[in-house]
Amino acid sequence: MKKHNVYVCRCEDVTLDELYYWIHRGFTTFEGLKRQLRIGMGPCQGQICGEVIRRELANFLKKHPADVKTHTIRPLIMGVPLEAIAKAGDQDES
């Protein structure tokens, strides 16, 4: 399979090729790969790509997918304008 046109993360346009470039350099955790490739940092926040990358890591590490940890989920699950958050904060103070 040609890997350069296989997208594993559609939000950040990351291909299988790019994923393996970093995997072969020792980045074999989702969090490590995220810092190189921004996987899981787009609109889906890892909900879509998480499972695709879990499978690739499981294959590479010869582990069961259940034993591969994916990303840590942090708030917020979608983009919210800072202005709106700041306004809500002002109300808390008043």
Added chain:
Amino acid sequence: MIKHEELIIIGGGPAGLSAAKSALEADLNVLLIERYVRLGGQLIKQTHKFFGSKNQKAKMRGFNIATLLIDGLKDAPGHLTVLTEATVVGMYDERIVTVWHDATYKKYQADAIIVATGASEKFLAFENNDLPGIYGAGGVQTLMNLNGVLPGTDIIMVGSGNIGLIVAYQLMQAGARVTSVLEAAPRIGGYAVHASKLRRLGVSIKTRTTIKRAIGENKVEACEIVSLDDQWNIIEGTEETINTDAICIAVGLSPMHQLLSMAGAKTSYISELGGLVPCVDENNQTSIDGVFVSGDASGIEEASSAMVEGRFTGLIAAKKLGHVTKGFDKDINECRDQLFNLRRGPCGLKIREGIRKLREVNDHA
């Protein structure tokens, strides 16, 4: 300012609506938060009739079930507030949630929360999988059944679970041609009755077959399919090219666990349940006190199970808040019996195995 609520239900699909009904009947005040413009979840795009028993609204079309569930909330004694086009974006300790709604960032704290966020579609890695013309099956249902737009004229469906089979049939009903349904496993995933309906229309269902690559310049023009051996490896030399203008991916769903995960609820990866799911007790309560889950968010099943789970969880949450309904034990037992029946037989094998594994994880904790 943090607004206090008695019960917050996140998600207005079959599970959330059913939970709202039983909580309202127990005289609870409920805030129901839905991300879409209207309530009903995936039911609103289901044009087919449901199976099962009358208890789960069998023989009704999905969108009519949605209307029935929504209308059912009107005369209950409790007070209901519905937010639509509202997304719960954060969930924190003490059952605090933040909501993006009406261009405002809002904060709520609840005595109990039911997470009924449903599921998202799984995606497949193959060559040129970014070409326009490649859709998720749920996306196709939205496009076709809600917006009246066909995704293409000659369609390849990847995946033969119930969603793949039903959407393929609906595409044929809508006037498109489904040339093949591909299934990587040796057997068709969904109900035989759906598969037979497709076959009668001349759709070929190819087992042990997968998509190798999409072909096209600026959009999908063809796709290359290939046979798989018993170990799911590609058999070289079996490639075949089929002309197509839309590829529809129906390879399963992932539970939407994000809110629970960020709040620190314990989760476990159980492939039979669709992936990462919250560890729940026999009352559908997560590891966080007062936070419950029901429907696909707790493991992928059918809408019928989601409705029963919702009703069950609504009753349990009401009891937790001191609103024990008349006939509580009878109602709870009825729900348990219905879930048992829905999960019986060969079609329920996967879900039974998943629930067994989840219980094992809980017992070891």
